Amino acid sequence: MHMIVFLLSFHVFAQGIPEVVLTSVNPVTDELVLTNIGTASVDIANYQLCTDGFRYDAINELRGVENAILDTDLDAGESITVVWDEIGAVNGNSNATLILFSSANFGSSSPDVLLDYVRWGTSNFRVNQGVLSGRWNSASASITCPAPYSTGGVRGGNPIAWGEADGGTISMDIERTTALNVNGTTRIDGDLSVSICVDGRPDPIA
Secondary structure, three states, rough: OOOOOOOOOOOHHHHHHHOEEEEEOOOOEEEEEEEEOOOOOOEEOOEEEEOOOOOEHHHOOOHHHHHHHOOOEEEEOOEEEOOOOOOOOOOOOEEEEEEEEEOOOOOOOOOEEEEEEEEOOOOOOOHHHHHOOOOOOOOOOOOOOOOEEEOEEEOOOOOOOOOOOOOOOHHHHHHHHHOOOOOOOOEEEEOOEEEEEEOOOOOOOO
């Protein structure tokens, strides 16, 4: 009797993972940039944008700059600019929230559904969802610097990542600053007003 032995060979191929995030928001021009920072391509046609006032739109319902048709198939590392006039439509340009969902399951806090979250000003729209999903760092965190906002092409998740300059708080010694300014080019009026004359001479501040 002859025995036949079959040798089976299995090959495992590593598959990339798409990861689409918001990387730029300009509420003044209603423009936002979506970037696939993952390692695989993905079609985001049915991805959903959400903002204050429970306003939603699928990506395939929107246009690009100058009314351009969007190519929603994003390769790894690719970005598209989307124009959405709902940004800031409820609370104004200085107070709004922008959320990216992978589907129309808007009540979800799963990071597979709620893909990205950013808020600026005093908007509190769906902030608990943003925090529960891990896409925003704190319910009290909000961008306060002027628009436009950008992450530099990476995932955001907190105001600092979105370009918020936070150098902490410094104190000014009013009496010492006044004494140092023998040129009289820096003038302190009360506790909140400082006038600096730009004239080529040093204006020491203590």
